[in-house]
Structure formats: structure tokens, C-alpha cells
Amino acid sequence: MSSPVTPVVRGLYVCEVLEKHPVTGNFTLHNCFRAIKVPLPGTPRPFYVVAYLADGAGEVGCRTEITRPDTLTTIFKSDAVIRFSHPLEEQRLVVKVECAFPVAGSYDIILWLNGELAALSPLAVKPLLGV
Amino acid sequence: MSIASDPTVFESLDSPVHEFTGVGYGPDNPAPPLTADTLLKLMRYRQKVYGKPLPDGYVPPPGIDIEELLKQLPPLPPPPGP
Numbered sequence: 159m160s161s162p163v164t165p166v167v168r169g170l171y172v173c174e175v176l177e178k179h180p181v182t183g184n185f186t187l188h189n190c191f192r193a194i195k196v197p198l199p200g201t202p203r204p205f206y207v208v209a210y211l212a213d214g215a216g217e218v219g220c221r222t223e224i225t226r227p228d229t230l231t232t233i234f235k236s237d238a239v240i241r242f243s244h245p246l247e248e249q250r251l252v253v254k255v256e257c258a259f260p261v262a263g264s265y266d267i268i269l270w271l272n273g274e275l276a277a278l279s280p281l282a283v284k285p286l287l288g289v
Numbered sequence: 290m291s292i293a294s295d296p297t298v299f300e301s302l303d304s305p306v307h308e309f310t311g312v313g314y315g316p317d318n319p320a321p322p323l324t325a326d327t328l329l330k331l332m333r334y335r336q337k338v339y340g341k342p343l344p345d346g347y348v349p350p351p352g353i354d355i356e357e358l359l360k361q362l363p364p365l366p367p368p369p370g371p
Contacts, residue, residue: 182301232321235312240305251307252308254310274330
């Protein structure tokens with residue numbers, strides 16, 4: 159049995175709507191974004207973090223995490239284990255995010271693979287005023 | 290050729306899809322505290338992408354020696370010359 163190999167991240171995207179083709183299962187990501195406005199503190203409507211992973215082997219621990227800009231503490235976390243059966247295999251990881259954002263600032267959406275920081279995407283959260 | 294008469298077929302990626310949800314944390318449900326190991330990994334990455342390892346005014350969790358972690362970071366590259 160081959161030893162586990164941490165995959166590479168071919169892409170880390172954040173989108174509002176994820177549409178899956180009813181026949182092929184292929185994805186269309188709608189309204190990919192890097193910033194949102196929301197009444198603070200507040201909970202925006204759910205959105206999706208999508209990662210394409212490849213070149214892995216064996217079991218891979220995947221943690222998707224969102225950290226606060228000021229304290230670096232976690233406001234959202236999703237843990238999962240996926241298994242690669244072939245190095246050329248590509249796997250798609252989809253995480254539905256529902257969480258409250260306490261303050262404005264630049265949050266980090268982080269993908270940890272086998273305990274190592276594999277990808278990071280900033281997410282600017284701005285106050286929505288006048289609502 | 291119009292799209293309606295285009296015979297192209299976009300086939301399935303046929304790659305596994307893993308769909309998950311997660312847990313949100315807040316004042317009523319605080320997240321587990323950062324460990325020194327996790328914070329160091331985060332600092333290394335933040336230094337690489339943001340140019341500095343920590344946000345301004347950062348206060349480390351109790352029990353973490355931030356000065357010790359800062360010593361373990363790679364040195365910043367020199368500023369670009371004229």
C-alpha cells in the first residue's frame with residue numbers, strides 16, 4: 159500500500175450559488191466573490207467554498223476554516239476525510255458555509271490538508287449600513 | 290454556427306464530489322483555542338501572502354509565547370533596491 163500523499167489545490171473559490179448540471183454533475187459557480195456586505199454582527203445567507211484537489215494518494219484530512227481578522231480565532235470550521243485512489247484523480251470539495259461574522263475586516267478562508275495550510279483566500283466583510 | 294445546432298457534448302468530469310457543512314462559532318459556542326503549532330503555520334503563510342505574520346494589535350491566547358514563534362519565522366526578504 160502506498161503512503162498517503164497530500165494533494166495540491168488546483169483552485170479555491172467562494173461563490174454564492176453552486177449549480178450542478180443534472181446530467182453530467184459538472185459545476186457552474188455563480189457570483190464568485192471576495193467581499194460581502196452584511197449588517198454587523200450578522201449572518202449572511204449561506205455561500206459555498208469550492209476546492210479542486212489533485213495529485214493525492216490515500217486518505218486526506220480536509221479542514222475548511224474561516225478565521226477572524228483581529229484575533230485569528232475560528233468562526234467556522236468543517237472537517238472531512240476524503241480518499242484518493244489514483245494520483246491523477248481530481249476530487250471536488252464543496253463546503254456550505256453558514257456562520258455569523260462578528261466584526262468588519264479581512265477574514266481568511268483557509269484550507270488545511272493533512273494538517274498543513276494548503277490554500278488561503280481572503281474574504282472582506284464590510285458593514286451594510288442603513289438597513 | 291448557432292449554439293442551438295452545435296453538436297458539441299461537454300461530458301462529465303467524472304471526479305468525486307464531497308459535499309459538507311460545518312460548525313459556526315460565536316460567543317455562545319466558542320471555538321477551541323489556537324494551538325502554538327497551528328498559529329505558527331498561520332503566521333508563516335500570512336507572512337508570505339500579507340508580508341506580516343500577525344494583524345496589528347494582535348493579542349495571543351494565554352499560554353502561547355508569541356516572541357518564540359516569531360523567532361521561528363523565516364527572515365523577510367530585503368526591500369527591493371532602487
